Amino acid sequence: MPPSENSRIDEQPLTQDQIDSFKANGYLVLPGFVADDVVAQWREQFWGYLGCTLDEPDKWPEKVEGFKPDPMFGDMPDLQAIAQQVGGGHFSGGGCGVAVRWPQKDADWTMPDSGHLDGYPGEGCQAVLMVGATTYLHDVESEGGCYVYWPASHHLAHRYFRHQPDRIEGTFRETPEWEARGWGIFSDGGPEPPRQFVARAGDVILWHGWLCHSGSTNVNPSPRVGFFARWVHADDAMVRESIPEDPWHHWAI
Ligand SMILES: [Fe+2]
Structure with missing residues (x-):
C-alpha cells in the first residue's frame, strides 16, 4: 500500500511538538542523537589524529587544527534530514567545525556576560545563519566548557532586525547601543538567563541562527571537544534584503 500523506508527515525526523518547542525557545535538545558506535569511531579518529589519549593530559596539544571527523557531523543523513525538514530543502550547509576547550584548572568559572550571533566574524555579514547544531565527543558537565545559550533570544534578534533591517549587514556594531x-542587544531582557548545554557525548543541541550563544571556560579535568555544523539559506542575499514580519517566513515550519 502506498504511504498516505499522513504517514509521510510522520516520517519527518522532528515531531510537531519538537518543532513547536524549537520555534518557541530557539533551541532543541536531541538526547542520544549520534549513535554510540559513531561517537566511539570519532573518539578513535580524534585522539589518533592528536597522537595521544584522553588519559595523557601532558601530551594534549594547545591547538587542534585540521581535524575532520568521518562521518562528518553535519553531513550525517539524520542531521541533513532535519535541515531539510526545517528549511524545506532551501538550507545548505553541514560540515563540521571542531572547537576544543582544554581544562583551565586555575581559572575561575563564571557564566559569560554576553554571547554572539554567528555570521559576523569581522566587519559586515558573512551570511545570515539559519540553524546550527552542536554535539560533544565526551560528556560535558557544568562548568566544563559548555556551549552556552540564551533561551528564546532568537525573538529579540528578529525584533531588532525587523525594526532596523539594514543592520543585518553588521552595522549594529556601529551604534551607540x-x-x-x-x-x-541580542540577549539582554530575554525571558531566561543563559544556560549551559550540559550533555552526554552524542547528544545534540539544535539552535536557531539568531540564538545568542557563547563558549565558556572549562574548569573541569576533561576537555570539551565540540563539533559544530551550520546551515545558511541557499539564497542568502534574498534573506538579507528584507526582514519579514513572520520570523518563519524563510522556513518550512
Ligand atoms: Fe558561535
Whole structure:
C-alpha cells in the first residue's frame, strides 16, 4: 500500500511538538542523537589524529587544527534530514567545525556576560545563519566548557532586525547601543538567563541562527571537544534584503 500523506508527515525526523518547542525557545535538545558506535569511531579518529589519549593530559596539544571527523557531523543523513525538514530543502550547509576547550584548572568559572550571533566574524555579514547544531565527543558537565545559550533570544534578534533591517549587514556594531551593551542587544531582557548545554557525548543541541550563544571556560579535568555544523539559506542575499514580519517566513515550519 502506498504511504498516505499522513504517514509521510510522520516520517519527518522532528515531531510537531519538537518543532513547536524549537520555534518557541530557539533551541532543541536531541538526547542520544549520534549513535554510540559513531561517537566511539570519532573518539578513535580524534585522539589518533592528536597522537595521544584522553588519559595523557601532558601530551594534549594547545591547538587542534585540521581535524575532520568521518562521518562528518553535519553531513550525517539524520542531521541533513532535519535541515531539510526545517528549511524545506532551501538550507545548505553541514560540515563540521571542531572547537576544543582544554581544562583551565586555575581559572575561575563564571557564566559569560554576553554571547554572539554567528555570521559576523569581522566587519559586515558573512551570511545570515539559519540553524546550527552542536554535539560533544565526551560528556560535558557544568562548568566544563559548555556551549552556552540564551533561551528564546532568537525573538529579540528578529525584533531588532525587523525594526532596523539594514543592520543585518553588521552595522549594529556601529551604534551607540552597541557601545553600551555589545552583543547584549541580542540577549539582554530575554525571558531566561543563559544556560549551559550540559550533555552526554552524542547528544545534540539544535539552535536557531539568531540564538545568542557563547563558549565558556572549562574548569573541569576533561576537555570539551565540540563539533559544530551550520546551515545558511541557499539564497542568502534574498534573506538579507528584507526582514519579514513572520520570523518563519524563510522556513518550512
Ligand atoms: Fe558561535
